[in-house]
Amino acid sequence: SWKKGATMADNNEKTEKKRRKTSVANKYEIILKESARLFCENGYEATSLDDVADAVKIHKATLYHYIHSKEEILYSCLVRSFEGYQEVLAEMRDTRKPVFERLTRFFTVLVEAQNNEFGRCQCLVGRQPLGTETGDKIREFQRNLDHAVRALLQEGIETGCVRPCDVRLAAAMIFGAFNSVPRWHRPSHPVTPATIARTYLDIFINGIAA
Secondary structure (H helix, E strand, C coil), rough: HHHHHHHHHHHHHHHHHHHHHHHHHHHHHHHHHHHHHHHHHHHHCCHHHHHHHHHHCCCHHHHHHCCHHHHHHHHHHHHHHCCHHHHHHHHHHHCCCCHHHHHHHHHHHHHHHCCHHHHHHHHCCCCCCCHHHHHHHHHHHHHHHHHHHHHHHHHHHHCCCEEEHHHHHHHHHHHHHHHHHCCCCCCCCCHHHHHHHHHHHHHHHHHCCC
């Protein structure tokens, strides 16, 4: 009947719209990953949108259907680098678990996140090329992580498992150590992110344990 035919046509249209939406999302993700890789390998300033289009195998004009500028790409890459931290930040506040157990968990997640395209982009390129508004948003993400580690160290001091120290400097030291990992570590490196986290934290913890 005509009603059945109309329903089938409507369903087909919905399926096609869903397919196109999925295709656009997938292509956008590929653009971000390839851009992050190029930024890390060649530097942000040396990477052009032509380079990005070539890497994704599309025309530059087509690229503008997905993004508006190189800065937008970098900002989106950096936002992606902070995805997945909400769960571990919640764990950091769980005082039922020992301080050093939570600290180990946090930095294991951090070093694993640094092992993908977006995490490497955060460490090797950072927010410096961004404008004030977008740069401040990324700074806020970073500040949240820093404050979580400071709070955990302060808790350790108050409970006696961490000797008194300047938690700002202690947090800066450990973040500095971990943020340097992408400068020498590659996904194919025989040392795993988990091993790096354990080794770095063993050195750090043995230096501050009461």
